[in-house]
Amino acid sequence: MTHLGDPTPGSDTRLPPRAWLRSDAPVQSLDGDWAFLLHDADPGDDLDGPPPFAAVDADVSAWDRIPVPSHWGLHGHGHPTYTNIRYPFPLDPPHVPDANPTGDHRRTFDWHPSFCPDGRTLLRFEGVESLATVWLNGTEIGWFTGSRLMTEFDVTDHLVDGENVLAVRVHQWSAASYLEDQDQWWLPGIFRSVSLQGRPADGLDDVFVRGDRDPATGVGTLDVRPRGGWPVTVTVLELGIHETWASEGAVVPLQIDAVDAWTPETPRLYDVEVSTDAETVRLRVGFRRIEIAGDRLLADGRPLIFRGVNRHETDPDRGRVFDEDYVRGELELMRQHNITAIRTAHQPPHPRVLELADEIGFWVVLECDLETHGFWDVEWTGNPADDPAWRDACLDRVRRTVERDKNHASVVMWSLGNESGTGRNLAEMAGWIRERDDSRPIHYEGDYGGAYTDVYSRMYPTMEEIASVCGDQTMAVHEIGPAEGARQRAKPFVLCEFAHAMGNGPGSLADYERMVEQYPRLHGGFVWEWRDHGIRTRTADGTEFFAYGGDFGEPVHDGVYLMDGLVLSDGTPSPGLGELAAVWAPVTLEHVSGRSWRVRNRQHSLCTDHLDLRWRVEDDGIRVADGALPAPILSPGAETVIELPAAGIPDATGERWITLEAVWRDAPAWGAAGHVVSRAQVQVNAAPPRPARAAAGGWRGDALGDAVFDRRGALVRWRDLEVSGPLPELWRAPTENDQLDGQGSYETADPALTNGRGDESTPASSVRWLERGLDRLQHRVLSVERTEQGLVQRVRSMAAHSAQGIETTFAWRLDGDGLRLHTDIRPFGPWDCTWPRVGARIGLPGALADEPARWYGTGPAESYSDSAEAAYVGRFEAAVDELGVAYGRPQETGHRPGLRALDLGPLHLRAVASGSTGLPGFQLDRHTAQERTGVAHAHELPPSQGLWLYLDAAQHGLGSRACGPDVLPRHALWPRAVSWTVVFE
Numbered sequence: 001m002t003h004l005g006d007p008t009p010g011s012d013t014r015l016p017p018r019a020w021l022r023s024d025a026p027v028q029s030l031d032g033d034w035a036f037l038l039h040d041a042d043p044g045d046d047l048d049g050p051p052p053f054a055a056v057d058a059d060v061s062a063w064d065r066i067p068v069p070s071h072w073g074l075h076g077h078g079h080p081t082y083t084n085i086r087y088p089f090p091l092d093p094p095h096v097p098d099a100n101p102t103g104d105h106r107r108t109f110d111w112h113p114s115f116c117p118d119g120r121t122l123l124r125f126e127g128v129e130s131l132a133t134v135w136l137n138g139t140e141i142g143w144f145t146g147s148r149l150m151t152e153f154d155v156t157d158h159l160v161d162g163e164n165v166l167a168v169r170v171h172q173w174s175a176a177s178y179l180e181d182q183d184q185w186w187l188p189g190i191f192r193s194v195s196l197q198g199r200p201a202d203g204l205d206d207v208f209v210r211g212d213r214d215p216a217t218g219v220g221t222l223d224v225r226p227r228g229g230w231p232v233t234v235t236v237l238e239l240g241i242h243e244t245w246a247s248e249g250a251v252v253p254l255q256i257d258a259v260d261a262w263t264p265e266t267p268r269l270y271d272v273e274v275s276t277d278a279e280t281v282r283l284r285v286g287f288r289r290i291e292i293a294g295d296r297l298l299a300d301g302r303p304l305i306f307r308g309v310n311r312h313e314t315d316p317d318r319g320r321v322f323d324e325d326y327v328r329g330e331l332e333l334m335r336q337h338n339i340t341a342i343r344t345a346h347q348p349p350h351p352r353v354l355e356l357a358d359e360i361g362f363w364v365v366l367e368c369d370l371e372t373h374g375f376w377d378v379e380w381t382g383n384p385a386d387d388p389a390w391r392d393a394c395l396d397r398v399r400r401t402v403e404r405d406k407n408h409a410s411v412v413m414w415s416l417g418n419e420s421g422t423g424r425n426l427a428e429m430a431g432w433i434r435e436r437d438d439s440r441p442i443h444y445e446g447d448y449g450g451a452y453t454d455v456y457s458r459m460y461p462t463m464e465e466i467a468s469v470c471g472d473q474t475m476a477v478h479e480i481g482p483a484e485g486a487r488q489r490a491k492p493f494v495l496c497e498f499a500h501a502m503g504n505g506p507g508s509l510a511d512y513e514r515m516v517e518q519y520p521r522l523h524g525g526f527v528w529e530w531r532d533h534g535i536r537t538r539t540a541d542g543t544e545f546f547a548y549g550g551d552f553g554e555p556v557h558d559g560v561y562l563m564d565g566l567v568l569s570d571g572t573p574s575p576g577l578g579e580l581a582a583v584w585a586p587v588t589l590e591h592v593s594g595r596s597w598r599v600r601n602r603q604h605s606l607c608t609d610h611l612d613l614r615w616r617v618e619d620d621g622i623r624v625a626d627g628a629l630p631a632p633i634l635s636p637g638a639e640t641v642i643e644l645p646a647a648g649i650p651d652a653t654g655e656r657w658i659t660l661e662a663v664w665r666d667a668p669a670w671g672a673a674g675h676v677v678s679r680a681q682v683q684v685n686a687a688p689p690r691p692a693r694a695a696a697g698g699w700r701g702d703a704l705g706d707a708v709f710d711r712r713g714a715l716v717r718w719r720d721l722e723v724s725g726p727l728p729e730l731w732r733a734p735t736e737n738d739q740l741d742g743q744g745s746y747e748t749a750d751p752a753l754t755n756g757r758g759d760e761s762t763p764a765s766s767v768r769w770l771e772r773g774l775d776r777l778q779h780r781v782l783s784v785e786r787t788e789q790g791l792v793q794r795v796r797s798m799a800a801h802s803a804q805g806i807e808t809t810f811a812w813r814l815d816g817d818g819l820r821l822h823t824d825i826r827p828f829g830p831w832d833c834t835w836p837r838v839g840a841r842i843g844l845p846g847a848l849a850d851e852p853a854r855w856y857g858t859g860p861a862e863s864y865s866d867s868a869e870a871a872y873v874g875r876f877e878a879a880v881d882e883l884g885v886a887y888g889r890p891q892e893t894g895h896r897p898g899l900r901a902l903d904l905g906p907l908h909l910r911a912v913a914s915g916s917t918g919l920p921g922f923q924l925d926r927h928t929a930q931e932r933t934g935v936a937h938a939h940e941l942p943p944s945q946g947l948w949l950y951l952d953a954a955q956h957g958l959g960s961r962a963c964g965p966d967v968l969p970r971h972a973l974w975p976r977a978v979s980w981t982v983v984f985e
């Protein structure tokens with residue numbers, strides 16, 4: 001009998017939930033190769049008893065094989081489905097359609113009573129999406145839901161000595177799917193391990209261990225609550241603890257005179273052994289106290305600031321199947337980028353992730369597997385988070401979440417779930433947690449009135465809203481009464497999601513960090529999100545690409561909205577991740593004056609004695625002096641001013657920059673010695689003006705020196721290179737933040753007039769840009785004037801049926817340095833929108849794309865006005881194809897402002913700043929911005945027609961409007977006159 005429409009979990013043959021423990025009791029893995037058959041629809045052959053495939057003598061020799069753990073959609077059976085908010089089935093709770101993909105799994109295994117003599121044998125499932133019914137040797141054992149939660153059955157009485165037959169039917173959809181509407185792929189299957197667990201008589205069925213440390217005295221308390229047989233002995237060799245309790249009544253918390261604190265920066269763990277005569281369990285325990293004092297959240301007595309990411313479990317090949325090396329690599333990459341917190345969005349991860357978080361060091365907000373977001377579309381009518389019919393299901397989920405993961409030092413907050421409106425069941429879940437574990441605060445974003453949570457949490461607030469919450473509280477955000485609003489806002493404030501890292505972006509990370517620095521109530525937050533969810537796929541001709549919603553032909557899907565990570569699907573860090581690392585530097589370096597720099601320790605608990613400061617002096621990007629010194633020893637929160645040495649530094653011969661970096665002296669556990677945690681630069685000498693040198697030659701026919709122009713004044717040849725242009729350009733291929741309108745826009749609104757939320761009715765920037773034809777400028781040469789040693793071309797550029805445009809003057813002049821091009825662009829007419837960019841593009845032969853690009857300017861990665869903290873000035877080199885980022889969907893990428901010089905094969909370009917003329921940015925791309933526009937995947941780009949060099953006076957900022965605030969007004973590019981100069985040397 002299946003339980004598709006049954007919201008209550010189990011009937012209930014499941015065992016009570018317990019911790020995922022490391023025990024010496026016997027374990028037998030049932031992972032491996034299983035027989036598998038996928039039905040497109042629920043076969044319904046189990047209504048009156050076990051289905052035929054569960055019978056011991058059933059013949060499944062013709063079935064396919066599938067690995068367990070896995071998702072069948074990633075193994076050639078059916079396909080993944082992506083939706084964000086919408087349910088991909090009718091909103092008809094608790095029912096699901098008959099066309100319910102159903103995966104029958106079956107395997108045999110050997111078991112003998114010697115496995116666990118005198119004890120019991122449990123069958124454990126660590127994760128099955130979404131409903132599983134289990135038969136052992138033809139008998140139904142039970143059923144369960146709760147995809148990312150652990151379930152155990154006692155199967156002792158159903159096992160036979162010798163060969164046993166295990167059959168598991170997995171339904172893709174069930175009542176539980178209404179509770180699992182997270183923004184991710186729907187990926188059915190047995191995707192975590194299956195095992196037999198021996199339970200010795202008088203063993204330890206469960207242990208709840210908490211380590212507390214009084215931050216004032218350093219005194220520790222070890223609170224161990226065993227469940228199972230007695231007596232129980234607790235041993236912590238390092239602390240000299242060896243305590244035996246005869247019975248539950250004898251259990252007392254153990255006091256320790258002095259323990260080290262566990263924090264992400266000092267992930268100090270103690271080995272704890274808990275044993276009975278029959279079983280020993282080993283845990284690694286950290287001691288720390290998480291507490292709320294007024295509107296402050298404290299860990300070990302000091303403010304706990306979340307510099308975190310939302311981490312979904314996603315792997316381009318395995319989906320949500322755990323792989324230790326992959327996850328360790330992810331966590332180390334996080335730490336290498338100054339990320340010290342994780343919200344387990346939006347479900348408990350594989351339990352081993354939490355052991356790694358304990359060991360590598362993260363503050364973890366552990367979220368229950370609950371989201372009912374689709375009910376938002378029906379004004380939350382029938383929302384399971386509020387409906388008593390779903391009470392047990394909700395409580396079951398939170399119980400299984402907390403019980404499984406309760407022993408981890410890294411877990412500092414429980415989160416009830418995500419985007420499930422609000423309601424009674426959420427309140428009851430919170431109540432249950434408070435009874436069970438009062439050592440961790442409770443989080444849930446939707447509790448705007450503060451009825452049942454301990455922190456005030458928001459996603460994607462504007463700067464104005466943050467300032468209001470932390471300041472005068474004048475901005476009304478939700479429809480809640482003033483008293484409730486005030487109650488919730490008196491609590492510590494956390495941004496459970498902010499800075500939507502979709503495509504190129506997010507912008508304004510530094511602006512958010514300034515708010516965290518400014519407002520003690522604001523305890524940081526979690527960037528949305530860690531990684532793109534693209535699934536590695538191939539086109540018919542074998543071209544690899546990363547699939548997103550709709551690529552598997554799903555009729556209802558949310559497209560590219562799950563490609564919103566700081567790390568691309570294949571693990572490549574995006575420039576946004578580099579930006580985050582710069583913004584979250586644990587130690588800040590700030591030039592004060594002369595040789596003085598301010599060093600500030602922003603770490604929670606580490607002093608700076610593990611760091612060295614490295615400095616270098618560069619003239620025109622060439623190092624002329626460098627050195628290293630130990631960092632000043634600063635306790636957390638402290639700062640001081642240091643002086644860099646003066647001796648041995650030659651006089652400046654060009655543009656001089658001094659760069660200071662803080663680096664790890666010895667290798668941290670998650671990185672290499674010399675790892676840079678912070679970098680700052682100061683320019684101390686400008687490039688000396690170069691006296692103009694007279695040109696050797698002049699015009700010879702159409703040639704001016706090494707340049708050839710056509711009759712319209714366009715450059716057609718430079719030395720041996722066939723070139724074209726320059727052509728004025730205002731277009732960039734829209735980013736996701738340009739294309740979407742998650743929140744209001746400042747583009748047509750004064751933030752003060754729209755209560756800081758921007759104008760919600762303003763369409764996405766790219767919609768406005770397209771309406772005004774910025775992608776399809778038509779050009780008209782107004783005049784071409786030859787001078788003695790130069791040429792001046794004036795061009796007017798406007799879109800069809802528009803009255804506004806730009807007028808560009810390209811002024812060429814041959815001098816002793818080469819061919820100088822001064823570009824001047826001026827807007828005219830009734831402009832009423834921002835510009836994506838303002839610049840010009842020059843066509844180059846495609847073969848040049850095979851030459852490495854070497855430049856002196858900003859780098860190493862792309863940067864934009866609201867995402868420029870990671871960029872610094874120096875000399876860099878990269879393959880042309882590596883200058884841009886392979887975002888999930890082709891879009892603007894690769895802009896590097898502040899160009900001084902660019903070498904590309906025979907092309908040598910120097911930019912000259914003079915007076916009000918700034919340095920241009922550059923970009924090299926095999927495709928034009930127009931070609932990149934509207935293309936779903938990189939392999940769908942048209943064949944390249946050459947290489948395009950863009951020189952831009954400016955680009956519009958990035959913002960976060962795909963799911964957050966628009967580009968802030970000061971980073972917006974409004975029509976304005978610009979000019980710049982480059983020399984073809």
Ligand code: GAL
Binds near residue numbers: 459500561564
């Ligand atoms: C939030 C949600 C996340 C994700 C994000 C957009 O509202 O909690 O799960 O959907 O928006 O990418």
